[in-house]
Amino acid sequence: MPRRTGPLADLIDLVLPACCAACQDPGVVLCADCASGWWPAPRRRDQDAPRLDRLDGGGPLPVWAAADYQGAVRRTVLAWKDGGRLELTRWLAALAGETALGVRADLPGRGPHRGALLVVPAPPSAAGRRRRGEDLLRPLAVAVAAGLTATGLPALPLPCLRTRRAHRDQVGLGLRGRDANLADRIAVRHRFRGHPALLGAPHRVLLIDDVLTTGATLAACRRVLDAAGQSVVAALVLAATPPPTHRSGGVEPRAAPG
Numbered sequence: 001m002p003r004r005t006g007p008l009a010d011l012i013d014l015v016l017p018a019c020c021a022a023c024q025d026p027g028v029v030l031c032a033d034c035a036s037g038w039w040p041a042p043r044r045r046d047q048d049a050p051r052l053d054r055l056d057g058g059g060p061l062p063v064w065a066a067a068d069y070q071g072a073v074r075r076t077v078l079a080w081k082d083g084g085r086l087e088l089t090r091w092l093a094a095l096a097g098e099t100a101l102g103v104r105a106d107l108p109g110r111g112p113h114r115g116a117l118l119v120v121p122a123p124p125s126a127a128g129r130r131r132r133g134e135d136l137l138r139p140l141a142v143a144v145a146a147g148l149t150a151t152g153l154p155a156l157p158l159p160c161l162r163t164r165r166a167h168r169d170q171v172g173l174g175l176r177g178r179d180a181n182l183a184d185r186i187a188v189r190h191r192f193r194g195h196p197a198l199l200g201a202p203h204r205v206l207l208i209d210d211v212l213t214t215g216a217t218l219a220a221c222r223r224v225l226d227a228a229g230q231s232v233v234a235a236l237v238l239a240a241t242p243p244p245t246h247r248s249g250g251v252e253p254r255a256a257p258g
C-alpha cells in the first residue's frame with residue numbers, strides 16, 4: 001500500500017492506524033514482510049485437527065487454510081480480531097476469496113445437491129460479538145461467494161448460524177462431552193429457519209472460519225447444518241495452527257494489501 005501523503009493524510013490517520021498490524025512498521029496497514037507468511041496457494045490442514053471427526057463416526061471434513069497460524073500471520077489475525085484493526089477486513093476478505101478459487105476444483109461435485117453452494121461463516125461467540133460489535137467473518141463469506149459466483153459456481157453467503165450462551169459448564173466434561181456441549185450451543189438463527197436455501201433438497205455447504213485449532217467449532221457447525229438437511233462438503237479458514245513438528249520456510253511472498 002502506498003504511503004499516504006497530502007492534506008488528507010492527517011485526517012485519515014485519525015481513523016486508520018498508519019502502521020503494520022503485525023510489526024508496527026509505520027505507513028502501511030500490513031507490510032510486505034509480514035504479508036509474506038500467507039501461502040500463494042491454499043493447503044489442506046484437516047489432518048492436524050483431532051476433533052474434526054463427526055460425532056456420529058463419519059470421516060473428517062476437508063479443511064483448507066491460507067497460512068499457518070504463527071508469527072506475523074498470527075499477529076495479523078489477532079490485530080484484526082481483538083486489536084480493532086478492522087481495516088484489515090477488506091484485505092482478509094480478498095484473501096479468503098482468492099483461497100476459495102484455489103480450492104474450487106477440489107470441492108466435491110454437485111451430485112444429488114441442488115442450487116447454489118451455501119457459504120456459511122462460523123458464528124461469533126456471544127462475547128466476541130459484544131466486544132467487537134460486528135460479525136467479522138460475514139464479509140469473508142460474502143467475498144468467497146462473490147468470487148466463486150464470478151467464476152461460474154453459483155454461491156450464496158448465508159450467515160445462518162448463531163452461538164447461544166453457555167448453559168452448561170465445560171468443567172468435568174470429556175472431549176466428546178465438550179464437543180456435544182458446543183454443538184448444543186450452535187444453532188440455526190431464528191430468522192433463517194424458513195429460509196428457502198435451507199429448505200427442500202440439500203445444498204452443498206462451504207464453512208468459513210478464521211482459525212483452525214482442534215476443529216471442534218467446525219465439527220459443531222457441520223453437525224447443526226447436517227441436522228438441518230444440508231451437506232457440508234468442506235471448510236476454508238484463514239489460518240491453521242501448525243502441528244508441533246512443522247518447520248516454516250520456503251514460501252513465496254504474497255503481495256501486501258493495497
Ligand SMILES: [Zn+2]
Nearest residue numbers: 020023031034
Ligand atoms: Zn509488518
